Amino acid sequence: MLSSVFSFLLAAVLSPPAGVSAGDVPNDGGGNIEVTWARSTDTTVIGYRVLRQTQSSEQWETLGFVGRRSLKYDDDGARNGVQYRYKVIAESNAETAEAPPSGYAVASSQWFDTNTLPALIGTALLSFILLHFINRARKDKNLFIRRIAGLDAVDEALGRATEMGRPTLYVPGTSSIADVATIASLNILGEVAKKTAKFGTPLIVPNTDPVVYTVAREVVKESYTTAGRPDAFTQDIVFFVTDQQFAFAAAVDGIMTREKPATNFLIGMFYAEALILAETGSGTGAVQIAGTDAVSQLPFFITACDYTLIGEELYAASAYLSREPLLLGGIKGQDYSKALIVGVIVLGTLLALLAGLPVLKYL
Amino acid sequence: MMNFWTKLQALDRRWIYLVVWLVVMVPLIFPFKIRPVATPPVQSLFNYIDTMPENKALIISIDYAPASQAELQPMLIALLRHAFAVHRKVGVLSIEVQGLGIGEDALRQVAAEFNSHARTNADSVLNGRDYVYWGWTTPYITVMLGMGQRIARVFPVDYYGQKTESLPIMKHLKNYDDAGILVSVAASAYPLSWINLAQTQFGIHLGCGCTAVSAADYYPYVNSGQFSGMLSGMKGAAEYEELLERRMAQTGMDWGLRRKGTEAMSSQAAAHLAIIAFIIIGNIAFFITRRRKS
Amino acid sequence: MRRRIPLILVLVTGIFGAVAFFIPHHSIQAADESMRNDVQRIIAAFSLVLGVGSILAHHFTKIQRRTANWQYSWVTVVTLFVSAVIGLFGGIDPARPGILPTHIGSFSFHMQTLYMNMMVPLAATMFSLLAFFMASAAYRAFRARNFSATLLLAAAFVLMLGAVPLGRMIFHPLPSFAEWILAVPNTAAKRGINFGIQLGILATSLKILLGIERGWLGGG
Numbered sequence: 001m002l003s004s005v006f007s008f009l010l011a012a013v014l015s016p017p018a019g020v021s022a023g024d025v026p027n028d029g030g031g032n033i034e035v036t037w038a039r040s041t042d043t044t045v046i047g048y049r050v051l052r053q054t055q056s057s058e059q060w061e062t063l064g065f066v067g068r069r070s071l072k073y074d075d076d077g078a079r080n081g082v083q084y085r086y087k088v089i090a091e092s093n094a095e096t097a098e099a100p101p102s103g104y105a106v107a108s109s110q111w112f113d114t115n116t117l118p119a120l121i122g123t124a125l126l127s128f129i130l131l132h133f134i135n136r137a138r139k140d141k142n143l144f145i146r147r148i149a150g151l152d153a154v155d156e157a158l159g160r161a162t163e164m165g166r167p168t169l170y171v172p173g174t175s176s177i178a179d180v181a182t183i184a185s186l187n188i189l190g191e192v193a194k195k196t197a198k199f200g201t202p203l204i205v206p207n208t209d210p211v212v213y214t215v216a217r218e219v220v221k222e223s224y225t226t227a228g229r230p231d232a233f234t235q236d237i238v239f240f241v242t243d244q245q246f247a248f249a250a251a252v253d254g255i256m257t258r259e260k261p262a263t264n265f266l267i268g269m270f271y272a273e274a275l276i277l278a279e280t281g282s283g284t285g286a287v288q289i290a291g292t293d294a295v296s297q298l299p300f301f302i303t304a305c306d307y308t309l310i311g312e313e314l315y316a317a318s319a320y321l322s323r324e325p326l327l328l329g330g331i332k333g334q335d336y337s338k339a340l341i342v343g344v345i346v347l348g349t350l351l352a353l354l355a356g357l358p359v360l361k362y363l
Numbered sequence: 364m365m366n367f368w369t370k371l372q373a374l375d376r377r378w379i380y381l382v383v384w385l386v387v388m389v390p391l392i393f394p395f396k397i398r399p400v401a402t403p404p405v406q407s408l409f410n411y412i413d414t415m416p417e418n419k420a421l422i423i424s425i426d427y428a429p430a431s432q433a434e435l436q437p438m439l440i441a442l443l444r445h446a447f448a449v450h451r452k453v454g455v456l457s458i459e460v461q462g463l464g465i466g467e468d469a470l471r472q473v474a475a476e477f478n479s480h481a482r483t484n485a486d487s488v489l490n491g492r493d494y495v496y497w498g499w500t501t502p503y504i505t506v507m508l509g510m511g512q513r514i515a516r517v518f519p520v521d522y523y524g525q526k527t528e529s530l531p532i533m534k535h536l537k538n539y540d541d542a543g544i545l546v547s548v549a550a551s552a553y554p555l556s557w558i559n560l561a562q563t564q565f566g567i568h569l570g571c572g573c574t575a576v577s578a579a580d581y582y583p584y585v586n587s588g589q590f591s592g593m594l595s596g597m598k599g600a601a602e603y604e605e606l607l608e609r610r611m612a613q614t615g616m617d618w619g620l621r622r623k624g625t626e627a628m629s630s631q632a633a634a635h636l637a638i639i640a641f642i643i644i645g646n647i648a649f650f651i652t653r654r655r656k657s
Numbered sequence: 658m659r660r661r662i663p664l665i666l667v668l669v670t671g672i673f674g675a676v677a678f679f680i681p682h683h684s685i686q687a688a689d690e691s692m693r694n695d696v697q698r699i700i701a702a703f704s705l706v707l708g709v710g711s712i713l714a715h716h717f718t719k720i721q722r723r724t725a726n727w728q729y730s731w732v733t734v735v736t737l738f739v740s741a742v743i744g745l746f747g748g749i750d751p752a753r754p755g756i757l758p759t760h761i762g763s764f765s766f767h768m769q770t771l772y773m774n775m776m777v778p779l780a781a782t783m784f785s786l787l788a789f790f791m792a793s794a795a796y797r798a799f800r801a802r803n804f805s806a807t808l809l810l811a812a813a814f815v816l817m818l819g820a821v822p823l824g825r826m827i828f829h830p831l832p833s834f835a836e837w838i839l840a841v842p843n844t845a846a847k848r849g850i851n852f853g854i855q856l857g858i859l860a861t862s863l864k865i866l867l868g869i870e871r872g873w874l875g876g877g
Contacts, residue, residue, distance in 0.1 A: 027681055028681050029681045029682055029683035029686045030682075030683050031683070062681055080683075089715075091812060109681065109682040109683045109684075110681055110682065111680055111682050111683075112679060112680060113679055113680070113681045116678060116679045117676075120679055123675075123859070126856070126859060127859070127863055129684065130859070130860050131863070132861055140722035167732065178697075180857075180858045180861050180862055182852065183861065183865060184857075184861055186872060186873045187870060187872030187873060188872075189872075190872040191872070208708055209706030210701065210704035210705045210706075211700060211701060211704045211705070212706070213708055213711060214658075214704050214707050215873060218874075219872065219874075221873075235711075235714055235715075236715065236718060239711045239712070239714075239715040240707075240709075240711040241712070242707075244776070244780070245780070246780040246783035246784060247776075247779070247780070247783075248715035248780070249783055250779075250783055258725065258726065272784060272787065273783075275787055275790050275791065275794065276783065276786055276787060276790060278794075278811050279793060279794055280790075282794075282797075293854045293857070293858075295847055295850055295851065295854070298850075300791075300794070301709075303794045303795070303797075303798040303799075304790075304794050304798070306803075310850065311850045311851075311853045311854040311857065312853035312854055312856065312857035314857070315854075315857030315858070315860065316857070316859045318870065318872050322872075326864075326869050327864065327869065327870065330860045330861075330863075330864050330869070330870075331860075333860060334853075334856045334857060334860045337856050337859075338853060338856055341856075
């Protein structure tokens with residue numbers, strides 16, 4: 001009878017969680033301590049209450065309550081440099097069971113996120129390749145890059161506009177200056193503006209971002225000055241329209257149908273308005289050269305435009321048009337980097353195939 | 364005859380616009396029934412939400428503006444209906460400021476649908492208990508990263524001005540750990556930001572609802588498992604509505620709710636067939652003209 | 658000097674931005690957040706002033722010179738001022754009014770009303786043009802001129818038919834085949850293009866940081 005009473009008492013006592021430990025969350029800016037524990041063996045547990053105490057205080061502060069499936073708690077309110085320890089209490093409907101508290105832990109900021117190490121190595125390697133070829137370009141000025149039809153057509157398209165006495169429209173995308181595609185577009189705008197200044201072709205550059213507008217204005221002004229035609233630059237050439245996507249599309253469509261430019265450049269980052277612009281331009285009979293790295297809009301440009309710069313051809317454009325050796329060296333570097341990535345993919349695929357071969361089980 | 368084929372090749376585009384308008388309008392007035400069959404990405408997302416643990420919530424991020432409402436609203440409505448039908452808590456936020464009104468409209472509509480059929484208080488869908496609408500704040504990077512730590516800190520008050528911490532639902536929805544999945548319904552590239560920021564750092568499961576034109580961009584992420592499922596355009600919404608209707612019928616919720624995604628499918632099907640017909644006619648004219656010339 | 662200061666600024670801020678990705682320390686992250694949120698917003702706010710100035714200059718020039726359709730420039734300018742005044746002083750909606758009255762009886766023209774009843778339908782209308790433009794572009798451009806164009810055409814047919822019930826009626830596995838095209842060849846092609854794009858972004862960013870690419874500065 002005594003043994004049955006004893007068993008009953010043992011069965012009634014809730015078993016606490018085990019192995020409560022606390023440690024600083026790594027690779028963060030501090031303020032986080034992770035508390036972990038092993039599950040209580042009791043199936044009547046409904047959850048765990050987590051409490052915290054600082055070294056200088058006797059008080060235990062309740063942080064929160066987590067469900068029975070949770071085995072960790074992230075204390076994101078810890079102060080850096082302060083020692084904390086934690087207690088975890090298992091709770092059922094009728095009872096609680098407390099585990100011995102953890103050791104002291106201190107939250108701290110790290111100076112390097114080790115999760116980003118592969119990204120750092122990759123960036124460093126690819127940057128090294130790029131810089132090597134840029135450097136090589138200083139000595140070897142005759143670097144070959146393949147023909148890009150869209151860029152070869154720029155002179156011809158601008159010549160057509162000059163002969164017809166009609167303007168050239170240049171839309172530098174609908175994204176902000178933070179987008180690298182916009183910067184690439186502005187580089188191309190500089191080259192196009194030099195040619196329109198030289199040929200005396202009117203240029204229209206509508207913008208949807210105020211920052212891009214200010215940069216585009218300076219780029220075009222400088223290009224006209226470099227081409228020896230500063231008098232031909234007017235404030236009318238580059239202007240801000242609106243930052244609303246479809247309002248901008250409507251405005252540019254209106255410019256296309258009224259001004260009837262002979263050549264349209266749609267170069268930069270575009271979204272859903274891409275086809276609206278390209279198809280309207282096609283309807284006015286203009287020659288259209290498009291370039292974007294927005295992969296989802298490429299099919300529309302390819303369908304509706306005469307020439308399309310696909311993805312990285314946009315980034316190669318300024319080097320291609322200016323023929324500056326240092327810029328051409330960068331393109332070479334890109335190509336070798338891509339070859340390296342392809343090589344790694346092929347190697348990885350082969351290794352994965354080989355690792356799955358049944359015959360290896362017998363080796 | 365040759366002239367006819369040549370003229371056909373150079374057909375005035377306004378005739379094409381007229382035909383497209385007719386094939387879209389007529390099925391809207393005289394719709395024909397379509398029962399879409401779910402594709403694997405839609406089925407995956409549906410299964411995931413359907414089998415989420417009871418203590419996990421669904422978080423929906425409204426990442427689109429009213430311009431894309433026609434295509435994306437049906438999937439938002441379907442997701443909300445699904446979550447409430449399987450008694451899961453829902454948290455809704457908007458990354459796009461113009462999406463605020465959209466979220467409110469959707470929540471009000473779906474809550475009214477469930478409350479009109481509720482027999483007990485437990486069956487009702489109540490703000491603060493069954494769902495919370497956190498609203499919008501900026502910048503989006505802070506939102507995506509901050510929600511992984513404490514949602515109430517990112518949104519101290521909800522859309523209606525109530526203190527977030529005081530809402531009963533927030534006791535069980537502190538951060539991403541309490542969410543089974545976050546679905547980004549987007550017309551832009553925000554789903555990729557959710558992967559880069561929320562999933563990479565905090566490991567939350569993600570789903571995606573996107574416009575049909577963006578869907579091709581997101582297939583790599585569905586294949587790699589970074590998205591647990593995807594709804595692509597109106598067709599994706601219609602497929603989800605079909606799965607949902609069957610699921611709700613299993614639990615006696617045969618309410619005959621309006622399925623806007625499915626309604627639009629008859630117009631979409633007719634438009635697809637019209638475009639196929641145009642392409643075939645254009646190619647026939649092209650080949651005949653080319654053969655006659657050579 | 659005029660070119661050197663912007664180049665140094667770009668180098669320093671660019672390297673800081675890149676380094677902040679690798680260093681989670683709170684001091685670095687706070688500075689990075691300040692750059693991204695505060696500094697960028699201040700620059701954007703000031704350039705918005707320049708942007709509005711540009712619209713006004715552009716349209717007043719048209720009005721002055723009486724160029725074609727100059728009357729619409731008045732519409733633009735008047736709308737700009739009226740919506741600015743309503744936005745600043747008229748309140749957001751009837752529940753949150755401003756200091757200026759923006760309703761006549763039950764007819765209200767608060768910012769929210771203007772936005773939902775004018776901007777939203779106009780934007781949706783422009784978006785809906787895509788359906789028409791896609792049809793006309795497809796009719797004009799989808800010709801089986803050569804092998805790759807024919808392949809593209811066949812893929813387009815499969816995908817469009819796979820999206821409608823007729824596809825399943827014609828050939829039962831057609832929708833699955835359409836799904837396969839999206840999931841396999843399309844994904845492979847997009848991944849390849851994305852690799853090239855990301856490398857292009859890395860190269861262009863490096864060239865801008867190091868001052869090799871200076872087109873954005875103005876001139877060569």
